[in-house]
Amino acid sequence: MNAIVRTTFAEPHPGLAEGADPITTEIVRQGLNAAADHMKRSLIRTAFSPIIYEALDFAVAFYDADLCMLAQAPTLPAFMGTLGFCVREAVEGVGGPAALAPGDVILYNDPYGTGSHPQDAAMVVPIFVEGRLVAYSAIKAHWLDIGGKDPYCTDTLDVYQEGTIFPGVKLYDAGRLVTDVYRMILANSRMADMVIGDINAMVAGARAGAEALAAIVERYGAEVFGRCVARMYAHGEALVRSWFEKLPDGVYTASSVIDSDGVSGVPVPFGVRVTVEGSGIVVDLTDCPDQTPGPINCPLPSTVAACRLAIAFLAGAGEQPNEGHFLPLEVITREGSLFHPVRPAPCFMYGIPSDHAIELIIRALAPAVPGSVxxxxxxxxxxxxxxxxxxxxxxxxxxxxxxxxxxxxxxxxxxxxxxxxxxxxxxxxxxxxxxxxxxxxxxxxxxxxxxxxxxxxxxxxxxxxxxxxxxxxxxxxxxxxxxxxxxxxxxxxxxxxxxxxxxxxxxxxxxxxxxxxxxxxxxxxxxxxxxxxxxxxxxxxxxxxxxxxxxxxxxxxxxxxxxxxxxxxxxxxxx
Incomplete structure (x- = not known):
């Protein structure tokens, strides 16, 4: 069954944006970007593993209470497009926004919500100002090991072989460490000392980001902050729509072949169909095989992230994006397929089709933008x-x-x-x-x-x-x-x-x-x-x-x- 996927979680509020002062909006926007960079630097300076502090295999971002992306630091782009899904599923896993309190830290690494393998885990911190939930800080980073059949796998046959799954659990409850969860992490890692060091760094980074964002809201007040955010989203949407408006309407296609699914050794062909109509774009990924026996299946969050990356590459004008930049995008998938697998299909090597799709979307649009691809x-x-x-x-x-x-x-x-x-x-x-x-x-x-x-x-x-x-x-x-x-x-x-x-x-x-x-x-x-x-x-x-x-x-x-x-x-x- 084909599914039309919403790539954003809330609609903008144009009426609210009209009341925002442009100068204050730009100060707030840059303040949010600086706060995200502060979160990034805090993680780098305290992480234990080179894959985090040297390779920078992580992403950090802020989301508002409606799960729209406020700002991100320049980090791993493939993770960035999935963090909204991570926050949504993490919060739902502990009982929804009503179950949250200041001092909470949520751990989430279910591949079907993160879009990744279980080693790519998310930490989510709810941000409260004057007792009101205003936003979330989120970090997703690669752990060296979390109990899969091997520290890194290319031959798994189901998701349960790929690592221990934490489907939205509080690591800190109102500021108190949940020792049972902490001990479960230790018991399910071959490199427990390194992993715990990185987890503590993720918690410190997400908390540092939360404090920085709360200071911005407190400085301007929730009402002014909300108007500035609405104007930010409206600007991002207008920027991307203006780029697509210049393209000829039409359907553009491209196809390619993935080497193998890691198990069968058989090549995996797939295609993309990109429709440009007015100022909007639809990426259709239904022309692909059913989910494969091997672990190259790409969960929905990473499928959406790949489409977002391709659009940002073409139409983002080099800006640090927010939720508004992705409002013109619609994604169509087929449930049970390579780009929309269902549990328990293995997905450890999800990045292979995701990466392939990014360039294929760009290649498909080459005739529409000659000289730009x-x-x-x-x-x-x-x-x-x-x-x-x-x-x-x-x-x-x-x-x-x-x-x-x-x-x-x-x-x-x-x-x-x-x-x-x-x-x-x-x-x-x-x-x-x-x-x-x-x-x-x-x-x-x-x-x-x-x-x-x-x-x-x-x-x-x-x-x-x-x-x-x-x-x-x-x-x-x-x-x-x-x-x-x-x-x-x-x-x-x-x-x-x-x-x-x-x-x-x-x-x-x-x-x-x-x-x-x-x-x-x-x-x-x-x-x-x-x-x-x-x-x-x-x-x-x-x-x-x-x-x-x-x-x-x-x-x-x-x-x-x-x-x-x-x-x-x-x-x-x-x-």
Whole structure:
């Protein structure tokens, strides 16, 4: 059955917005953004795990009492679009708004409400001013382990294998720690000390954000604050609608193929249908298979988040969005399908179809906005998760990180090299020094991959070549996608290279992996990660010879590559 999904939880109040002073509104808007950044910084400074304080694998935001997003800090975009669902389900899980009190902290990590795997948990703090519930602060962050069959899984068969689920429980009740919940968390994690450290940091960050937002409401009063918020929402909506009004009405489509569901090994095709009508847009994801046996099913919150990300990429004008920016968007899904699975379908690798859908929506709209859409990027976060027990003492350890890819070339510029994929665009690439100081491996190669960018009038961005030497026995989960599908070029541009992982064992044998859980890595094994590059834009024969010369000088391409794709740019004696 098809379902029309509301992507926002409340309608704006235009009458209320008309009474707001524009200067005060801008001060309130910037104050909210600053408060969200304060929440972000508090979490970073107190977190235990590099995946939070270095990779920034988290999101922070404020929501009003109607569950509309007030502000966010630049953090993990894929999480950001799901936080409204997290807040709604967390609050309902403890009995609704009437069951809340000052000092409460709610823990929620049910994948069908967060849109993620159970390791991506949310902390929600209700914010009261003068006894009235005015807003919520929320943080969603990745925990290293919460009792799944493995710390990171690509082969689960149902959601119950993926981790311990907390379906909306109070971790703090009116300021008092609920010790039973705390002890359950400790009992269900292989790395309990690290996880508890990160949980305490999340609580501190959400409380810091709550205090900062409450101060803004107290400064201006609830009535003025409400009018300013309504005007913020109205501005965001008008901005996005003005962009879509310029597009020709019509139906735009695109299709692609996911490598595998992680279990069957069978490719998974799907398509998107984007309808532009007036100032609104409808993204239809019903042209996809039924939910799969393997864990690439994408729960509804992350499906909505993918659509929001694509729209923000195209029409957001670089602003930090609020709820108003997404009012023009409608999403249609099919219950029981890849993009609207039902329990107990596994969904640990939900990010694969979500990430794929973002670029496919953008590609579908390319004919409607000629000159504004880039070629494909490496298309994946290339997540690797490592764990084991240390040789000296046997202490458990784990670490994980996304890795950068090349970005697609645009109609006016080469693609950027080695940046995080759009769904992780505010995250960071962990420094090699941090990796080597904390983990039993050595980074032996970290370099831009020459010749990897898709040729074109404008070249695709380069991927990365990384090699890790294992200094102790350990395990690795490879969560690579887009290993079979090369990043597409546009307008005659050629494709880039896909992602690739090769494990080189001490005896000289090698294995290739994409989605694979718990790969044994004996001491001395070398793991080679080759992240994907961007596709090219335009015919390579039209590339400026000076740009080719610059690429040769900088080592981005070799002379053999230039001879194959840009012979017009080489001196006659070099051809």
């Amino acid at each position: 880039p070629a494909a990027s490496g298309g994946d976060i290339n997540a690797l998760v490592w764990w084991g027990n240390r040789e000296d003492g046997g202490a458990p350890w784990a670490d994980g990180a996304p890795h950068p890819v090349g970005q697609g070339a645009s109609p006016s510029a080469d693609g950027a090299s080695a940046l995080m994929y759009i769904s992780e665009s505010a995250t960071r690439f962990t420094p090699a020094e941090v990796w080597e100081a904390r983990n039993p491996w050595r980074v032996e190669r970290l370099a831009l991959a020459e010749d990897s960018g898709g040729p074109g009038r404008y070249r695709g961005g380069l991927g990365l070549d990384l090699s890790f030497r294992c200094l102790e026995d350990q395990y690795l989960t490879s969560a690579l996608a887009r290993t079979a599908l090369a990043p597409w070029g546009l307008s005659g541009g050629l494709p880039g290279r896909p992602n690739r992982l090769t494990v080189e064992y001490p005896d000289g044998t090698t294995e290739e992996h994409s989605l694979r859980t718990r790969i044994p890595l004996p001491k001395g094994t070398i793991v080679h990660l080759r992240t994907g590059s961007g596709g090219g834009y335009g015919d390579p024969s039209e590339r400026d010879p000076r740009a080719v010369a610059d690429d040769l000088r900088e080592g981005y391409i070799t002379e053999d590559h230039a001879r194959r794709h840009y012979p017009h740019a080489l001196p006659a004696r070099s051809r």
